[in-house]
Amino acid sequence: MPWWVVGRAATLEGEALAVERLKARDEAAFEELVGRHEREVFQLARRLLGDHEEALDATQEVFLRVFRGLPSFRGQATLRTWIWGIALNVCRTRLGSAQRRLQHHRTPLLTVDREGDECPLPLPDASPGPEQATYGGELRRALERALAALSPEHREVVVLRDVHGLEYEEIAAVLGCALGTVKSRLGRARAALRQALEGVWP
């Protein structure tokens, strides 16, 4: 048996073993799972939601749902695909409710400034903050804006493919759609992205 087949078989066997441990409520196994996927899930949420705090909350929720859903995990998809599917759903829900919140709840929270006067509690907004500034220059900021301007559907597919490098098949599994749909959606999404980046270049 060639080494890559052996390697893949070993990986699948390892995953089956991990799933078994996870279903047996092995905390160490779950912690390992969190350790393996948390960074990617957070970054996915960060890009889809466009907000650091919201992404933190979403990541927590994702793993809580993963935890609760483990008993019903059938192993039809890989753990990773399954987790990403959950993450996507959580982000979609949050995106919807965040927009509703924005529409209906505009009462500012108050805090106090250094002089002791009341002032609005600074909340993260869509504009790039210091956190993004750490990571990049003009192009990064433009990309953040362009991604935020895409439709959620387009943003999802660009983030999954170009940010996280998922294969088309994986994306199809995560999104629950056909391979052809992934490819055509990705094409349209990249076209929209390119259009949103017009004017960035000198």
Place this chain on the structure above:
Amino acid sequence: MTCEELRALLEFEGAATGDAAREHLRTCQACATEVQRWQAVQAELHDMGQEPAPPFLHSRIMAHVRAEAPTPYARAGLRSWRAPALAAFGAAVVVLGLGLFRAISPPATTPAGERVRIAEKQGVPAPADPPDRGGARAPAAAVPAPASVSATRSEKIDDEQQVDRRTVSAAEDDLAFAAKTEAGRTQSHPSETEARQSSGDGVAPSVVAQAAPAKEGVSQLEVAAPAVARTGSEVPMVGTLQTMERKKEAVRVVRCRLQLEDGAEELDLDLQVAQAPPPHEVWSVMVAPDGRLEVLDARGRTQPVPVELQQRLSRQQQLRLGRYRLSQAPARSASTQ
């Protein structure tokens, strides 16, 4: 290949590969520029995916899962408190015996108190003293009957609690795995109660301390108040806690405002700087039905529960159940005691 075809290739394949594309790029400067830009965009997008996770993400997730999941994990975590709880109970017996002995023949000095003071004078951090800590809290946790207790306790309750937390969480880590196999089978709620009450979180609300004007070094704390048990019943507890003042250094406090989330109630209180939210930050405080307090900072990380808050809860029952917002009070009242 036309320019349109090349751009479609970029969009659908993500890269301009193939002989036809290469041929076109040799002759078309505009498309060559477009490809370069697209490569820069792709590189930037890829970098986005490589950013590290924010600090504390892991512990935050695990805490969330342990706290909220109605699962063996929470119990596994709590069950691992059994060992410390047992130790605390053992210590309580020892201290109780000591107290009785002292009641019969009051000694001139208080050994544990002295030990702490000497340690502090020598610049050595006060030893984390499990028997003493256990003794201080054990009456609430493990002795559900009226008891006259004489116990020693460091007044650095906040520090102590942090030590507690560290000890407990380390123990939790160590024992969680071992407890796991058993955890699924046991649903015992009282063990949770016992464990929580023996924790840093649970105990202080059940201990009500009234500080008498302290002489340098040692102060007497009279304890005479009902301890709020998890069940909601009151466990009478009378005793004396002998504690240590921090050396002579003043403790910096800051006036904070605790406000019920719906704004219905608010309360100003002085918190030590280390226990108070920094300016411009709002923490949330949860008061659970069992009297337990949870303090989360602006990023959702658990913070040690300020002693002042615990005392407010148990002394005056001022805190209703619910969620509060804790921030520095509007008035410029940061002061030094």
